[in-house]
């Protein structure tokens with residue numbers, strides 16, 4: 332048994348020998364809502380949900396349609412594009428009002444199976460959909476998340492790669508049908524951000540960089556799957572996201588590329604480290620840093636998290652593209668040493684990740700939000716919202732990264748505990764500044780309505 336086998340054996344042993352739910356605490360070191368109920372005696376099921384599956388593209392489409400019909404009040408299915416071979420990419424939406432954006436209700440997304448042979452994310456997202464739907468109005472956590480969040484799940488970003496993949500193969504099916512690695516296929520706007528960060532003059536801009544007119548030098552032909560994600564990012568005011576992979580156990584956060592070798596910090600470095608730790612610490616063992624959880628060839632990851640560039644550079648990756656060009660904060664999750672585990676082992680991954688998936692989703696509810704209106708009370712979109720944190724000497728400064736208000740004039744800004752000065756700017760309107768807005772730990776402040784007058 333090689334090192335990979337040991338990991339599987341240990342995980343299997345610790346889970347399947349648990350006799351009662353007191354051991355379930357292992358699953359939930361940091362739980363914001365309430366702990367998962369579980370019964371390991373029926374490992375291959377979770378309250379009637381079957382967990383050992385490898386789901387074909389055809390089966391996936393049929394499941395999504397079935398769930399859409401069975402839970403029609405809280406679901407919507409939107410095609411967002413097609414793969415090279417014409418498989419439709421479906422955004423499966425779960426919310427109390429799934430067809431429209433509700434002001435002050437944040438939009439969240441999970442993306443699975445970007446690398447076609449990394450199947451853990453794909454299968455546990457199927458479980459997550461089913462768990463949320465079955466437990467809505469029955470379980471407090473499920474009900475809270477569905478009622479207060481618009482949840483988008485793209486189970487597979489790379490169905491063509493998946494169709495090529497086979498058990499226990501490290502590379503086959505990773506790329507799309509044109510042999511392109513989709514996580515290297517986004518325009519690398521990190522390069523533009525580095526150009527604009529001038530620490531000496533105190534100037535910077537790290538957001539919505541496609542609007543600066545500056546173009547990354549590595550522009551390549553975007554694949555249909557990549558284009559679908561780029562369009563999707565413009566369709567909804569996403570706030571938080573994770574992109575599910577396999578091959579290691581770690582939660583990876585931007586930037587994925589450095590202007591020099593080593594760590595490459597965003598203005599939101601502390602926030603990103605927190606978000607990654609919410610996942611790793613709620614996973615059954617990702618954050619414990621013991622050797623048993625390291626995959627062959629990996630270094631140790633303290634707290635189960637890593638800055639992307641500090642691990643290895645990924646130019647053209649999806650998480651940085653989210654941060655560089657939209658309001659959305661995305662991290663990348665590596666959920667196991669084996670990229671394509673055997674069907675009989677799939678149940679383990681659900682139990683390892685269940686609380687983490689829920690807690691990370693719940694982290695969309697931290698920071699500040701509010702609605703910005705004009706003199707007539709109409710919502711103002713595209714207002715630039717910038718925060719300044721006086722307690723820390725961020726480098727680059729947090730004020731480098733602004734977010735913009737959505738169609739209804741509502742905005743969301745993820746923040747850690749602290750006092751912030753918040754500036755609202757829109758051309759032809761008088762700038763509004765709100766000072767010392769206090770944010771408590773793991774909480775969201777809904778600000779009083781912000782009125783903006785014409786100049």
Ligand SMILES: [Zn+2]
Pocket residue numbers: 445446449576577
């Ligand atoms: Zn991957």
